[in-house]
Structures are given as structure tokens and as C-alpha cells.
Amino acid sequence: MMKVMKGIHSADAKLTMAHMYVAFFALLIGATAGLMQTLVRSGKVTLPAGIGYYQILTLHGVVLGLVLTTFFILGFLVATQSKTAGKYSSGERKWAWAGFWMMTAGVVTTATFILLNEASVLYTFYAPLKAHPGFYIGLALVIIGSWFVGFVIFHRHARWRKENRGERTPLLSYMAVITMLMWQIATLGVAATVLLQFLPWSLGFTETIDVLVSRTLFWYFGHPLVYFWLLPAYMAWYAIIPKIVGGKIFSDSLARLSFILLLLFSIPVGFHHQLTEPGIDPFWKYLQVVLTFLVVIPSLMTAFSLFATFEARGRELGAKGLFGWLKKMPWKDVRFLAPFIGMVWFIPGGAGGIINASNQMNQVVHNTIWVTGHFHLTAATSVILTFFGIAYWLIPSMTGRKLTAKMNKWGIIQTIVWSVGMAIMSGAMHWQGLLGGPRRSAYSEYAGNADTASWGAYQIAQAIGGSILFIGMIIMLVIFVNLAFFAPKGKEEFPIAVVGETSGTTPKVLENWKLWIGVTVALILFAYTIPFIDIIQNAPPGSKGFRLW
Incomplete structure (x- = not known):
């Protein structure tokens, strides 16, 4: 049986809330920038x-894709580990606070230069677009600060193992370690390109930059970033939602194995974002496409585990038939409803991901607004709705307040509003992308295979969907402020499920960190070493930026 601590230390709760304040302020800024984008693209504003x-496109991408997600995830991981493995030591907490303040300073620095229009280089900041050095310095501070928090999570997990030799580690602490391992390893790529290429180039120390190397290092980070967003959602789906529905975790072993496989298959696959780029041997692109598709395995394992839990709980409540459990789920509980709808949205989102990663089908949608629509289904719907579902119980449990029936009702309204807005906006993006609508373009008059009237209708639909999403954001912020400051005092449940009696014994090999980190490193070296050497050896003449390497 999984051990669950009775409470969470108040100092750890304060650390969690500090991350949440930044995350939800980022939601306000980023969603506002997103609304402005859709209105401009409509041609009416x-x-x-x-x-x-x-400028606002860069702000939207950076603030939501990096700031909101990273701060929320770190706050969530700190809380779940403190709850299941026990409170942090004062030393661990000091390092975590140091990381938090470093990240916050980095966010302020980066956002300042975006707002000054000195860093309108988009979320991907591809060369040869060049930003003010302050933009890159801010990004570096965010990454390094997050490493501090990550090492604290590693240290707390290791300390638990030392204090409880021979026992199975808490599942959520284990998952937190996998999540931060993925982040730490993946961010080495973006840290390298920022510190060794972009920063010297923007400071004028070098005259040129090798574009292919910078893009390769970015996408070495950029693809696992998606799974860094998803893994905390998986944590909630595996270990928290079963408690909310009154059930138990289907299999501890399956949960841990799926996280291990996600770590192995998510990092060495960045080339599938570079299928149209010259300078990379087709064999290595093919290899990484194959590795990309392997991630379907842990995703299907997760779906199987979740629906097995739902069905088992449904049958306990008297459900019959294949889908009888649907009638027994707590649909009026927003803690369940928001993450469940996030799961449902992940089905079309995952299907779109398969298209993006396929060499042939990717040619149709590459660099079209289809890709933007896909990101909004996965990150801005599946992930964010799950994060919102977490917030409904996490925030009041950290602040000593209660999720009231009124806020629960508003949460249900928020979930519906967000889903409707995203269906309209993302749907229009997907259709427009299939007709050749370009990505990252504000004023393109190219109508692809559509007539001008239809083209304008897609643009307006995006603006309507974006406006509905903005309303959903306002509702969520009102709920957050209420739960953080004004809800009635009380004790809100921190829902963590126990493992079912039929789960079986968890193999010790799943906690052999030397083995799994070694396999991860081996896969990365196998997938990247030879093509990266080839990229460097065949760099264009005069790539002075390479002298740094």
C-alpha cells in the first residue's frame, strides 16, 4: 500500500504557492497576448x-509555454513530494527558494525585453532572428533556477530511500523525479545553444551563428518539453483522479514503467521537428521518427490503466456493460470533470501528433497553422485543463481554505467555456492549415486552396474562439484568487489514491536509477552523436560562431 502523509508542512505550502502566484499571473499576461493575436489575424483589429x-506572439509563447507551465509544474511537484515523502529540510527548502527567485528574476528580465520590442524572436527564437542579450540571459536564469528546484526534488527522494531502506518509494515522488530528470536532461540542449551560441552572438563576440546547430539543440529540448508538460498531468491521472472517483490505482508497476518509457522515448527524437531541413542525413531522421512513434506505447498503457480504474470503480457502484461506468463518475465534481475532459481532448491531440511526426503526412502540414492548432489541443487543452483541475483542490489545501459549491460550479462553467472556445479556435486552425494557411504570420493574404470568403471565415472563427478562451481565463483567475484569499477557512482534501490490492509487487528494477539514466544517455548518444558531428563538419564556410565550440 502507498504511504500517504497526513499533512503538508506550512513552509512547503508557501513554496508551492509562490510558484502558483507566478504561474497564474503568467496566465493573465499570456492569454491576453493570445487574444490580441487572434483579433489581429481576423483582419478587423x-x-x-x-x-x-x-512582439505579442513572442510574449504569448514564452509566458504560457515556459513560464506558466514550468512554475505550475514545479509548485505541484514540490507539494506532492512533500505530501507523500515528507517535508523538506530547511537546507533543501533554501535551495528551492534560491531556484524560485532566480527563475523569477529571469522571467522579469526576459519579459522586459520582449515588452520593449527588443526580443520579438518568437517562442522558438530561431536564428537568424536576434534578440537583446537580456532576453537570453533571462532564459538562462529560468533554466538554471529550475535545475536548483530539480536537484532538491532528487535529494528529497534519495533521502526518503535512505531513511526507508527496502521499501517501495512513494509513487508521486518517483514520478516527480522522472519528470525533473526529463527536464534537466532536455534543457541541457537549450542551455547550450543560449549560452554558447546566441548570447555571444547577440553581444557581438561573434559575427555569425550556425543556424542548423541552434535549431538542432533547440528541438533536442523542444520535443521533450511537451512531455515535461504532460507528465504532471499523467501524475494526476494515475494517482489523484482514482482517489477523486473513489477508486484505487490500477497498477503501481504499470504507472512507473510508463514513466520510465516516456523518459526513454521522449528525448532523442528532436529531428522529427526538422524533417524538411537540409544538412541532416535521412537515416537519422527516420530513426528518430521510429523512436517518436514508440511513445505511443506508454500513452496507451496510461489510457488502459485509467479506464481500468474507471470501470472497476463503476462496477463497484453497480455499473453494467462496456460503458456503464460513465453513469457512475462524479461529473458534478470539477476536480474530476476538468482533467477528464483534458483526457478526452488528448485523443485528437495525439492523432494530430502522429500526423506531425510522420515523414510523408508532415509535408502537408509543416509550418502551417495546423501545427499551432495541434499545440493548443495538447498543451493548452489536455494539459491546462488538467492543471486547472489540480488547482481546484491544490490551492485551497495549500492556503487552508475550502473549495465551495459555488466555486465548484464556476469551475464546471470554466471547463465548458474553455472547451468550447478551444474547439472553435483550434478547429479553425486545423482546417486552415490543411488548406495551406501559414504559421507565425499576421497579415498573410495567401488563401491556399480556399476562396477569400472562406479564408476570412477561418480567421474570424479563430478570433471568436480566442475571445471565448479569454473569458475562460478570466473565470479561472477569479476562482484562483477566491481559493487563495477569500474562500472560507477549512481543510481541503489533498486527494492521493492508494494502490489496488490486485496490483502485484513492483519490480525493484524500476527504481534502478543508474540503469535507466544510463539507457537514456545511451539512446541520446546513439541518436545524436554521429549526425551532430556531421552537422559540425559540414558547417557552411565562415560560420564564425562555431569557434566557440
């Missing part, structure tokens, strides 16, 4: 005060 479209 012009930005005021000389604000540039690519």
Missing part, C-alpha cells in the same frame, strides 16, 4: 501604441 504582432 489593429494593435494600438505601435505594439508589434510578433
Whole structure:
């Protein structure tokens, strides 16, 4: 049986909430920038005060894709590990706070130069677009600060193992370690390109930059970033949702194995974002496409585990038939409803991901707004709705307040509003992408295979969907403020499920960190070493930026 601590230390709760305050402020800024984007693309709105479209596009991508997600995830991991493995030591907490303040300083620095229009380089900041050095310095601070928090999570897990020799580690602490391992390893790529390429280049120390190397290092990070977003959602799906529905975790072993496989298959696959780029041997692209598709295995394992839990609980409550359990789920509990709808949205989101990763089908949608629609289904719907579902119980449990029936009702409304807005906006993006609509473009008049009237309708649909999403964001922020400051005092449940009696014994090999980290490193070296050497050896003449390497 999984051990669950009775409470969470108040100092750890404060650390969690500090991350949440930054995360939800980022939601306000990023969602506002997103609304402005969709209005501009409709052709009916012009930005005021000389604000540039690519300025708000950069702000939207960086603040939501990096700031909101990273701060929320770290706060969530700190809370779940403190709850299941026990409170942090004062030393661990000091290092975590140091990381938090470093990240916050980095966010302020980066956002400042974006707002000054000195860093309108988009979320991917591809060369040869060049930003002010402060933009890159801010990004580096965010990454390094997150490493501090990650090492604290590693240390707390190791300390638990030392204090409880021979026992199975808490599942959520184990999952937190896998999540941060993926982040630490993946961010080595973006840290390398920022510190060794972009920063010297922007400071004028070098005259040129090798574009292919920078893109390769970015996507070495960029693909596992998606799974860094998803893994905390999987944590909630595996270990928290079963408790909310009144059930138990289907299999501890299956949960741990799926996280191990996600770690192995998510990092060495960045080339599938570079299928149209010259300079990379087709064999290595093919290899990484194969590795990309292997991630379907742990995803299907997760779906099987979740629906097995739902069906088992449904049958306990008297459900019959294949889908009888649907009638027995707590649909009026937003803690369940929001993550469950996130799971449902992941089905079309995952299907779109298969298309993006396929060499042939990717040619149809590459660099079209289809890809933007796909990101909004996965990150901005599956992940974010699950994060919102977590927030409904996490925030009041950290602040000593209660999720009231009124806030629960507003949460259900928020979930519906968000889903409707995303269905309209993302649906229009997918259709427009299939017709050739370009990505990252504010004023393109190219209508692809559509007539002008239809093209304008897609743009307006995106604006309507974006406006509905903005309303959903306002509702969520009102709920957050209420749960953090104004809800009635009380004790909100921190729902963590126990493992079912039929789960079986968890193999010790799943906690052999030397083995799994070694396999991960071996896969990365196998997938990247030879093609990376080839990229460097065949760098264009005059790539002075390479002298740094």
C-alpha cells in the first residue's frame, strides 16, 4: 500500500504557492497576448501604441509555454513530494527558494525585453532572428533556477530511500523525479545553444551563428518539453483522479514503467521537428521518427490503466456493460470533470501528433497553422485543463481554505467555456492549415486552396474562439484568487489514491536509477552523436560562431 502523509508542512505550502502566484499571473499576461493575436489575424483589429504582432506572439509563447507551465509544474511537484515523502529540510527548502527567485528574476528580465520590442524572436527564437542579450540571459536564469528546484526534488527522494531502506518509494515522488530528470536532461540542449551560441552572438563576440546547430539543440529540448508538460498531468491521472472517483490505482508497476518509457522515448527524437531541413542525413531522421512513434506505447498503457480504474470503480457502484461506468463518475465534481475532459481532448491531440511526426503526412502540414492548432489541443487543452483541475483542490489545501459549491460550479462553467472556445479556435486552425494557411504570420493574404470568403471565415472563427478562451481565463483567475484569499477557512482534501490490492509487487528494477539514466544517455548518444558531428563538419564556410565550440 502507498504511504500517504497526513499533512503538508506550512513552509512547503508557501513554496508551492509562490510558484502558483507566478504561474497564474503568467496566465493573465499570456492569454491576453493570445487574444490580441487572434483579433489581429481576423483582419478587423489593429494593435494600438505601435505594439508589434510578433512582439505579442513572442510574449504569448514564452509566458504560457515556459513560464506558466514550468512554475505550475514545479509548485505541484514540490507539494506532492512533500505530501507523500515528507517535508523538506530547511537546507533543501533554501535551495528551492534560491531556484524560485532566480527563475523569477529571469522571467522579469526576459519579459522586459520582449515588452520593449527588443526580443520579438518568437517562442522558438530561431536564428537568424536576434534578440537583446537580456532576453537570453533571462532564459538562462529560468533554466538554471529550475535545475536548483530539480536537484532538491532528487535529494528529497534519495533521502526518503535512505531513511526507508527496502521499501517501495512513494509513487508521486518517483514520478516527480522522472519528470525533473526529463527536464534537466532536455534543457541541457537549450542551455547550450543560449549560452554558447546566441548570447555571444547577440553581444557581438561573434559575427555569425550556425543556424542548423541552434535549431538542432533547440528541438533536442523542444520535443521533450511537451512531455515535461504532460507528465504532471499523467501524475494526476494515475494517482489523484482514482482517489477523486473513489477508486484505487490500477497498477503501481504499470504507472512507473510508463514513466520510465516516456523518459526513454521522449528525448532523442528532436529531428522529427526538422524533417524538411537540409544538412541532416535521412537515416537519422527516420530513426528518430521510429523512436517518436514508440511513445505511443506508454500513452496507451496510461489510457488502459485509467479506464481500468474507471470501470472497476463503476462496477463497484453497480455499473453494467462496456460503458456503464460513465453513469457512475462524479461529473458534478470539477476536480474530476476538468482533467477528464483534458483526457478526452488528448485523443485528437495525439492523432494530430502522429500526423506531425510522420515523414510523408508532415509535408502537408509543416509550418502551417495546423501545427499551432495541434499545440493548443495538447498543451493548452489536455494539459491546462488538467492543471486547472489540480488547482481546484491544490490551492485551497495549500492556503487552508475550502473549495465551495459555488466555486465548484464556476469551475464546471470554466471547463465548458474553455472547451468550447478551444474547439472553435483550434478547429479553425486545423482546417486552415490543411488548406495551406501559414504559421507565425499576421497579415498573410495567401488563401491556399480556399476562396477569400472562406479564408476570412477561418480567421474570424479563430478570433471568436480566442475571445471565448479569454473569458475562460478570466473565470479561472477569479476562482484562483477566491481559493487563495477569500474562500472560507477549512481543510481541503489533498486527494492521493492508494494502490489496488490486485496490483502485484513492483519490480525493484524500476527504481534502478543508474540503469535507466544510463539507457537514456545511451539512446541520446546513439541518436545524436554521429549526425551532430556531421552537422559540425559540414558547417557552411565562415560560420564564425562555431569557434566557440
